[in-house]
Amino acid sequence: MRAGIITTPYWWEAAPPAEAAPAEWQSRADVVIIGGGFTGFGAAIPLARAGLSVVIVEKDKIGAGASTRNGGITSGNLRHSYDHLAKKFGPEKAAKFYQEAHTARQDLINFISDEHIDCDLQLCGRFVGATKPHALANMQREAENLSKASGVAPILYDKAGVAAHIDSDKYCGGVWRDDIGGIHPAKLLAEMHRIAASAGVLVFTGVAVSSLRRIDAGADASFTVDTTKGPITAGHVITATNAYSDSGVPWLRRRLVPVISEMIATEELGENRVRSLMPSKSMYSESLQLGHYFRPSPDGKRILLGGRRMDADPAKAAERLRAGLVTILPDLADCAITHHWFGFVAFPFDQLPKLTVHDGVIYPAGYCGSGTVWARWLGQKAAQMVLADLAGSAAPRPKPARSVSSDSVFADLPFRSMPFYSGEPWFLTIAMRFYALKDKMADLKT
Ligand SMILES: Cc1cc2nc3c(=O)[nH]c(=O)nc-3n(C[C@H](O)[C@H](O)[C@H](O)COP(=O)(O)OP(=O)(O)OC[C@H]3O[C@@H](n4cnc5c(N)ncnc54)[C@H](O)[C@@H]3O)c2cc1C
Incomplete structure (x- = not known):
C-alpha cells in the first residue's frame, strides 16, 4: 500500500x-x-x-x-502492420499471421464457453482511437488488409462517430472491431x-x-x-x-526484453457515469506507440487504464497514468485512483x-x-x-x-x-x- x-x-x-x-x-x-x-x-x-x-x-x-x-483485453495483437509483414515475409505469410490471430482469439472464446468458465467474458469489441488524421489513414489501410486476410470487418469512424464509443475529444476518429473483448484475467x-x-x-x-x-x-x-x-x-x-x-x-x-507495463484502477464511479463516458463499454486503445489501453471494470463501475512505465518512481508513474486518463476523459480530473500495479511483458528483438x-x-x-x-x-x-x-x-x-x-x-x-x-x-x-x-x-x- x-x-x-x-x-x-x-x-x-x-x-x-x-x-x-x-x-x-x-x-x-x-x-x-x-x-x-x-x-x-x-x-x-x-x-x-x-x-x-x-x-x-x-x-x-x-x-x-x-x-x-494484465488488462484482460483479448487483443491477440501483432505489433507490425500487414504491410510490414508482407514486405518481410510476402503477402501469403503476412495473411497467415492475421488468420492465426483471428483463430486464436476465437479459440479462447470457445474454450471459455465449452469449459463453462466464469471469467467475466465480455464480447464487447474494441475501439482504437486515432489521435491524428495520418493515424486514421493508416488504420483505414490496416482495416482493409485485415478484412482481406482474415474476414474481420473493422468499422471506421470519423470524429463525429467517436462519441458512440467514448466521450473524448482526444481522437479525430478511430476503428472498432467486434472480435476483441474482455475477460477477468x-x-x-x-x-x-x-x-x-x-x-x-x-x-x-x-x-x-x-x-x-x-x-x-x-x-x-x-x-x-x-x-x-x-x-x-x-x-x-x-x-x-x-x-x-x-x-x-x-x-x-x-x-x-522484459518491459514494465502498469495499470491503475479508478475509484468506483458508478455504472451510469462509466456508461456516459464509454457508451459502447468496449475495450479501448490508442494509435500511439506508447499509447494507453483502457476498459471498464467487468462490473462497469470503474475504469482501468494501462501503459508502459516511463518513470522509475512509482508515485510519479501512477500520477502519469492518471494524467493520461484525464487527457482522454477530462471529466475525471477529480477522480481518485485506488489501485496501481505493474508486471512485465516480453518483447523478442x-x-x-x-x-x-x-x-x-x-x-x-x-x-x-x-x-x-x-x-x-x-x-x-x-x-x-x-x-x-x-x-x-x-x-x-x-x-x-x-x-x-x-x-x-x-x-x-x-x-x-x-x-x-x-x-x-x-x-x-x-x-x-x-x-x-x-x-x-x-x-x-x-
Ligand atoms: C500490466 C499488464 C497489462 C497487460 N495487458 C494485456 C492485455 O490487456 N491484453 C493482452 O493480451 N496481454 C496483456 N498483457 C500481457 C499478458 O499478461 C502476458 O503476455 C501473458 O500473461 C503471459 O503469460 P505467460 O503464461 O507466458 O507468462 P506469466 O503469466 O508471466 O507466467 C510466467 C511464470 O513463470 C514463472 N517462472 C519464471 N521463471 C521460473 C523458473 N525458473 N522456475 C519456475 N517458474 C518460473 C513466473 O513466476 C511466472 O509465474 C499485459 C501484461 C501486463 C504486465
Missing part, C-alpha cells in the same frame, strides 16, 4: 494468486512445464487430457506473473488451474527451476530439470516463463511471438504485451508439438522434441539474441525515449 493506493492488481481482490494443493513430489514426468501462467496451463490441459503425466513447476504462486496482472487463470488439476496435472508452487540438462538416457527420459526441490527427468520440456524468465532458463532470457524448439526444449514466448490470447494459444500449440512428436515415435515412452513441427506461423521464425545481451535490458530507457519521441513527432504531423 502506498499513500492510500493499493499496489496489488485490482483483479487479485476476486482471484488472488494461489498455492497449488499439496502433492507428492515427482522425480519423473512425461512433460515438465516451467511456469504457471496462461502459457503453462494452456500447454498442460491438452497434454494431461491426452493421457500424459504432466508436472508444472512454478517458482512463486499460480498467477504471480503477468497472467493475473485472474479468474480465467484460476479456472485454468482448476481444469488442469482435474485433468491430472500436478502443480508445484514455490519451486524454481535452476537448470535444464539434456540427458538422452534412452527412450524414456531426455531431460533432467533441476529444481529447488530436486531433479525431475522428463521426456519433453516446455518453458513457459516468458517475461519472468530468470537464470534457470538462460537461453530464453537472452532472447526476450523482432517483436513477433515465438514457438521455437531449441535443443529439444519448446519455447512459446514473446507476446509483446498481447499474451491474453497468444500465451494460451502458443502454449496449446507447444502441447500439440509434443503430441505430434509422440505420435511419430516408435518408442513406447516420449522422445525429445528434436524434429517437431507445428502448423503455427510462429513456429519457424528465427529467435535471435543480441551480442552481450544476457536479459538485463540496459538500453530500455533509450528505447522508451525513442518511442516517446516518435509519438511526439507523429503528434506534430497533421
Whole structure:
C-alpha cells in the first residue's frame, strides 16, 4: 500500500494468486512445464487430457506473473502492420499471421464457453482511437488488409462517430472491431488451474527451476530439470516463463526484453457515469506507440487504464497514468485512483511471438504485451508439438522434441539474441525515449 493506493492488481481482490494443493513430489514426468501462467496451463490441459503425466513447476504462486496482472483485453495483437509483414515475409505469410490471430482469439472464446468458465467474458469489441488524421489513414489501410486476410470487418469512424464509443475529444476518429473483448484475467487463470488439476496435472508452487540438462538416457527420459526441490527427468520440456524468465532458463532470457507495463484502477464511479463516458463499454486503445489501453471494470463501475512505465518512481508513474486518463476523459480530473500495479511483458528483438524448439526444449514466448490470447494459444500449440512428436515415435515412452513441427506461423521464425545481451535490458530507457519521441513527432504531423 502506498499513500492510500493499493499496489496489488485490482483483479487479485476476486482471484488472488494461489498455492497449488499439496502433492507428492515427482522425480519423473512425461512433460515438465516451467511456469504457471496462461502459457503453462494452456500447454498442460491438452497434454494431461491426452493421457500424459504432466508436472508444472512454478517458482512463486499460480498467477504471480503477468497472467493475473494484465488488462484482460483479448487483443491477440501483432505489433507490425500487414504491410510490414508482407514486405518481410510476402503477402501469403503476412495473411497467415492475421488468420492465426483471428483463430486464436476465437479459440479462447470457445474454450471459455465449452469449459463453462466464469471469467467475466465480455464480447464487447474494441475501439482504437486515432489521435491524428495520418493515424486514421493508416488504420483505414490496416482495416482493409485485415478484412482481406482474415474476414474481420473493422468499422471506421470519423470524429463525429467517436462519441458512440467514448466521450473524448482526444481522437479525430478511430476503428472498432467486434472480435476483441474482455475477460477477468485472474479468474480465467484460476479456472485454468482448476481444469488442469482435474485433468491430472500436478502443480508445484514455490519451486524454481535452476537448470535444464539434456540427458538422452534412452527412450524414456531426455531431460533432467533441476529444481529447488530436486531433479525431475522428463521426456519433453516446455518453458513457459516468458517475461519472468530468470537464470534457470538462460537461453530464453537472452532472447526476450522484459518491459514494465502498469495499470491503475479508478475509484468506483458508478455504472451510469462509466456508461456516459464509454457508451459502447468496449475495450479501448490508442494509435500511439506508447499509447494507453483502457476498459471498464467487468462490473462497469470503474475504469482501468494501462501503459508502459516511463518513470522509475512509482508515485510519479501512477500520477502519469492518471494524467493520461484525464487527457482522454477530462471529466475525471477529480477522480481518485485506488489501485496501481505493474508486471512485465516480453518483447523478442523482432517483436513477433515465438514457438521455437531449441535443443529439444519448446519455447512459446514473446507476446509483446498481447499474451491474453497468444500465451494460451502458443502454449496449446507447444502441447500439440509434443503430441505430434509422440505420435511419430516408435518408442513406447516420449522422445525429445528434436524434429517437431507445428502448423503455427510462429513456429519457424528465427529467435535471435543480441551480442552481450544476457536479459538485463540496459538500453530500455533509450528505447522508451525513442518511442516517446516518435509519438511526439507523429503528434506534430497533421
Ligand atoms: C500490466 C499488464 C497489462 C497487460 N495487458 C494485456 C492485455 O490487456 N491484453 C493482452 O493480451 N496481454 C496483456 N498483457 C500481457 C499478458 O499478461 C502476458 O503476455 C501473458 O500473461 C503471459 O503469460 P505467460 O503464461 O507466458 O507468462 P506469466 O503469466 O508471466 O507466467 C510466467 C511464470 O513463470 C514463472 N517462472 C519464471 N521463471 C521460473 C523458473 N525458473 N522456475 C519456475 N517458474 C518460473 C513466473 O513466476 C511466472 O509465474 C499485459 C501484461 C501486463 C504486465
